Structure formats: C-alpha cells, structure tokens
Amino acid sequence: MVVDRPQVTPQVTDATDVTVVRRRAAAVRRRGIVVRLGLMAVPAAFFCVFFAYPVAAIVGRGLHEGGHWRFGRIGDVLGDAGIRHVLWFTCWQAAASTALTLAVALPGAYVFARLDFPGKRLLRAVVTVPFVLPTVVAGSAFLALLGRGGFTDSLWGVRLDTSVWAILIAHVFFNYAVVVRTVGGLWAQLDPRQEEAARMLGASRPAAWRQITLPALGPAVAAAALMVFLFTFTSFGVVQILGGPTYSTLEVEIYRQTAQLLDLPTAAVLTLVQFAAVGAILAVHAWTVRRRESTLRLVDAGTTAHRPRGGERALLGGVLAVIALLILLPLGVLVARSLDGPDGYGFTFYRSLNSLGTSSTFVVAPLETVGNSLRYAAVATVIALAVGGLAAAALVRRAGRLVRGFDALLMLPLGTSAVTVGFGFLITLDKPPLDLRSSWILVPLAQALVGVPFVVRVMLPVLRAVDDRLREAAAVLGASPLRVWREIELPLVGRALAVAAGFAFAVSLGEFGATVFIARPDSPTLPVAVARLLGRAGPDTYGQAMALSTILMLVCAASLLVLENLRPRAKGADPSPGEF
C-alpha cells in the first residue's frame, strides 16, 4: 500500500536520462500493481476456496445430473405455487420491514446526530446491541415478548408470534442501528449552517430541510435502506423462530429444502435466485455509496449537536420511548424470562445449563457452548482481521473497475445464504487436500467469511482518511515504506483495527445459518444450542434457551460497549463503525 508510491525523480537534462527515468517510473508503477495484486491474493484465494467453491459446488450438485446440466429445473421450481408464494413473501416482507425501519429509525438518526442529552453514548451502544445480536436470540426475545404465554399474551391476551407483525417488528429491532449509524453518522457531519443559509434566503424550517439537508442525506438513506432490505431479504433466524409454518423466506426455504426435505435441486435453484437478487442489491448499493462520496460540506461531528429546544424535546422523548419499547423491552423480557424459574425468580435455569439434564438434546452441558463459542469467535476474528485487513490495504488506493469489483465481491457473503455456505462447506471440504470435515477450523472459517465484510467496511474509510502528506512527510524525514507503515499508519488505524475486531468478534459469535450445519454435535456453539433448546417443547428447555440467550446477549453487549469506548472522540478520522 505504501510501496507503490512513485519515487522522487531527479532533475535530468539529458534525453537518455529521461528515458531511463521513465523506464524506472514505469517499473515502480508495475511494482505497485504487483504489490496490490499480492495483497489481494490472500483474500481472493480465501474467497475462492471458502465461498465461491462451496457455493458453486452446491449449485452444481443440484443442477448437474448424469453428466448433463438441467437448467429446465429452474423453470420447474419457479413455476411451483408454493415457491412463488415464498418469493413473494420474501420480497414484500423485506420491503415492508425496510419502510417500517426507516420510518421508526430516521427520527432516531436525527436525535443521535443533532441533539445532546445525558447518556447518549451509552444509548448509542445499546441500540447497536440488537444488530450484533444473534438472530436466534432476537427471535427468542420476541417470542418471549409476543409469543404464547409471553409478555403481551399474559397482559392483554395479544399474541403476534404467528402473525407477520412479529417478523416486521423484530426486523425493525434488528436494523434500527443500521439506519441510525449510517444516516446519523453523516447527518452529524453536515454543516448546520447550510440550513441556516437557506433560512436567511427565505426558506422556512421545513423547506430548508427539504431543499438542503434531505438531498445531502439522500444517498446515505438509500444506502441504509438497501442494507436493511438486504438483511431482511435474507433473514433466517428471525423468520425461522417467529414465522411458524406459515411464513418462510427464501433463506428459510433453502434450509428446509436442504436439511429437511433433502431436495438439493430445488435448494440449488433457490440459491441461484437469491444470489442474483443479492448481486443486484449490492450493485445498487455500490452505486449509492459512490454517490455518497460526492462533495458535501462536512464538519467535525462533535460541533453540530445542541441541547434540545422546544419541539425537539418532544421528539427526543418520542425516540427514547420507541427505543424503550422496541429495544429495551424485548431484551428486558428475555432476561426476565430467563430468571422466571419453576419456583419463583432465581438462577435455576442458569444452574441447569451446567448439567446434561434428562434431555438428549446435547452431548455436552449447554454452558460449555459458551466456551466453544468464545474460542471459535476468537479464531474467526483473527482470520477475518488478516483477510479483511489485507483486502482493505489492497483497496485503499482507488484504481479502476477491477478494485471496485473486488470490493463488491467482498460484500457478497453478507447477503448470500449462510445456509448455502454451511451446506457447501459440508459437501466440498471433505476431500483431500481440503478434508476439514472433522476439523474444528471449519466453524471459524465460515464465521470469518461473515466477519470479513465488516472488517473491510470499518478499515477502508480510515485507511483512506490517512493524509497522503503524512506519509510523504515521514518519507522525506527518511522513513522507509515499511517504517512509514509502522510509525504513521498503524498508530492512526489502531483504533479502527480494534473496532473492526470487535465487530468481527460479535458477528462471529452470533453466526447461525452456516454454523448450524457444520458445528459438530459434541461442540455446538451458543446460538446453535439456543436453537436446539427452542426446538424442544417444555418450560425447562424454554427457560434454558432464554438463559443461554441472555448470556449471549451480555457477551455481545460487553464487546460492543468496549467498542463504543474505542471510538475516537477527538477530531480527525472517525472509523464510523456500522457504516456499511
């Protein structure tokens, strides 16, 4: 990344010297390309082996039979009324979830960006908890809130767990932070005097907002909406737990076809459909991100917030109420349920996690899964940091379409069916030289795949924000490219590196769709254990699931709080984690 800086060319007078210098400059440029390709090699290889290959294999297994490609199956599958219903539901629930999330979270984005109130930093961490929370935990939280015998059921006799509302509300819960961080992050940096300038020219407050702020925020809102759409389009855990037998997304259907019905051809077609949809969404996203980089007047985010005045107090109150109802209540109910044992409140369920119990759900005590999960997540974080860090280093210099394509490629695992990846791992990584079937590394590898996009997203803006002139100043003072990297770059991006590690750790911890396929029965991860407990009837296992979910939530929240404190408070490059 630093090696490819053109060398200072000495003053020359002679024509032959000019050619020599030109040739040398060309060599330097070539070396830059070589270095960049070298940096890209590791992430590219990682993605080929652990992403492209398994996905291709599973698609091939489904559509290639008896030496022939059977593309006719695509038509057959898509013609099926049941599948068409799934496709329709997947699309409309994603659109509805996105619209609902924007409606609920945009006022929140304003409040976090522009208002000063006590406890703001803590609250910002709290609203981000759901985003890194395993879908399984979110699902169980809403089950405890809206399900049979749940909070609203016992209070008013209202049950929503079999209705689409539970899914939509859970999706808002999940993606609130995406909008608050992506839109709010930019909003905080917009110069408030732009609106004042419009007001001085005769624009009313709403007109100034519509004319000046909204167009500036537009691309960020679009990017956030697309991300929410992507996450809800591929929603698995939430729909699996709250959807019951009636509602099923493409992702859930892929899981059902693969794991339960063993209908690989259908699963392969659905995977292709999902792949195409995700590819399209990511393409649009990349376009909006490029538009977002257009010239805006940005100022230090610390200077734009003010104490709420007049109507803003009501807005702040409303946003706090929404956060309390939407985010704190489900998490609170989850904790309460975990403590609500057969003989009153206590730690009965937590204690019972330590034993095998009478059920045959596990080969190990559920509490052991905590250790498993932490170990796996730690390894996955290391892999994700290595792969993602190298990728970000290769991407830091903008260079043409090749690099941009690589950028989009790295985002693919975020939206691709985790179920497909997990199942693909099972059927491809079982032969030498890659016989990893019985190896523990399989789980961290799959989790790292999900962590890498986060690492790249967090690292890239910070790496790009490092002023070139700092590097040049260090070079002029006699630092070699390697020293420049160690002395200048590393200290500047250290914080971002820690933030990236935190995010990778949290999402690895919560990864469910792929892990559920490849975790060995004798060492399941925490989310897998929660899902298994929820899959069995009985108040004991339900309570245990809640207890285990609470533990998982606390671990995620703790890593997030550490992360929030790592965010730089001073002026300068804000790694703005959560901007995807």
Place this chain on the structure above:
Amino acid sequence: MTSPLSKRALLRVEDATVRFGPRAALDAVTLEVAAHETVCVLGPSGSGKSTLLRAVAGLQPLDGGRVLLDGADQGAVPAHRRGVGLMFQDHQLFPQRDVGGNVAFGPRMHKVPRERREARVRELLDLVGLPGAAGRAVGTLSGGEQQRVALARALAPEPRLLMLDEPLGQLDRSLRERLVVELRELFGRLGTTVLAVTHDQGEAFALADRVVVMRDGRIAQTGTPLDVWQRPASAFVARFLGFENVADAVVAGAYADTPWGKVPVPTGSPSGPCQILVRPAGVRLTDASSGLRCTVLARTFRGSHLALTLAPPDAAPRIDAAAPLRGAPEVGAEVAVTFTPDEVVLLPAE
C-alpha cells in the same frame, strides 16, 4: 450613540442579551443602523460580534432585549420572514447546486417566477463580476469567486438589511484590499444597508460609515472610522487598533508623569490619574543629548517608513516609533526620544 439620527433607524437593537451558560456572549447591546448606512462591528474573536449578527438574523434566540426592523419588534418573526440577508463567514454555498442554482435559491423561496428569476441571476452575476458563471459547479470556484457568488446569493432576494460575517476573512491580502473597495462602491451604488462584522480593523475602516468596537459582549466604542482612530475610547480599543504605546500616567498641568518620564499632554487635559496613548507619529527621535535614551531593538520595513521598536531604560514599556526610510538608526543604536502633545491621547484609567 453618535449615529446620524437625521435618517430613520432601519435596525434597532435594544439591550440585546444572549447567554451561553454562565457567559454572556451579548451583554445588553444597544445599536442602531440607519437606512443606506454601512456599520462595521469590530472586535477580537469571542467578543460576541457573530452572535450579534445571528441574533438580528433570528438564528439565535435572545435571552433579553429586542430587535426592531423598521420599528417592528422581530421577537416572534422567524428567520426566513425577517427579510434580512446574511453572508456567512465561509460562504456556505450549497455544494449540490451550481452557481446559478445558489443565486436563484432566494428568489425561488420567495416564489419569483422563473423568467424573472433567471434575469435576476444574470443581473447579479454581472454585478459581482462573474458574467456567465451560472452553470459552473461550486467546487470549481476560487476563494474570491466563491465570495462573489455568496454576495450575489445574499443580494438576490433584495434584503432590506444585508449582514456580512467576516466577509473577506479567508481571502489573501491583495484580493481583500481590492474587494473591500469594490464592496464599498457597490453598496453605495445600490443603497444597501449593511451590518458587517470583522476582526480586521483595516477592513472595517475601509468599509464602514460607522465602526462599533466590541469587547466581551459589550460595545466598547462607536464612531466614524476617523473618530475611533483618532480618539480611542479606552486602552483596550487602542491596543486592538494596534497602538502599543499605552501606559499608566498621572496628569498635572501640561505634563503627565509616565514610566517614560514627563510627556506633554494636549492643553486643557483634566488632571489626575489616567492612561496615556502616544501614537508612533508622536514619538520624535532626536540627537542623543536630550530626551529619553532608548536602544533600538528592531526595525521593520513598512513600505513608506520603518517601524522601530525602542527599549527605554529601567524596564519601562517598549515604545513603537516610525522613522523615515533614509537615515533611520540601526538595530542596537542609542537614540533619544521626545514626545509631541498632538499625538498624545488620554484614556480613562482601568
């Protein structure tokens, strides 16, 4: 107030007070601007001058006092209905609109029909010396061009009062000097009423009919540029205007006792303790036999003359003096100094 009250006051600020926590950014400020007058508020950063503009604009609510435009209290009038223009310190051009879009913004907000709007944009861009720039992107403008577009944009809705916040602050010196002349000429031609703030006294003196010096949220002095320059009202104003020869003094008769010895004062000066200002022009270098003996510490080339910094004996405050280019003493030379009463101003004791 020594304002030309023969004309009606377009803007009247009465006891305006703005507090940020315990600190008063504006402390009971009273000020008038007559129609077609250009008033410049001058003060160091943090003296409250930008807050004054924002309060008049309606962007900063008052904690006390009131703002009247054409005699009408503006307390309940929102910023966009006050009919005042404000040119921001860093221009705040809208980056997502081109030059024409920026200038047309105000007329558009006032629902001016398209043809008249376009004509107005052309007219204003001609006026500020950027004909045909309507289609240019804001990002491609130089600092001076941005300033001109910002001015055109502020003038476009025909505000009854135009306010300028550090209008030339970010531009380089030669451009600033040229633009200040252009602005004054333009405002005179259009009959615009202007309230400007700046920390640059040269800018204020060149632009203003009347200067208001502010300090810590209060008005320290008001007057024509010549008034303020010739008779600073306090040691603060004198120092802010760049006069360094200020010292404690006790007047007795025709002389004052100062750390520099006896200094002649203008006839009729009241006796008693005060502060004294000797303008550099009032510091005479004579031959070394009489007067205060000083050492030349530094000399700075100022174009028309040399500015000398002199060190008197016995740790008395340093003295600034001016010397002609020819025959000025070298650094380290010993000179003798006398003072002329014409260039001596007595200031109230602090």
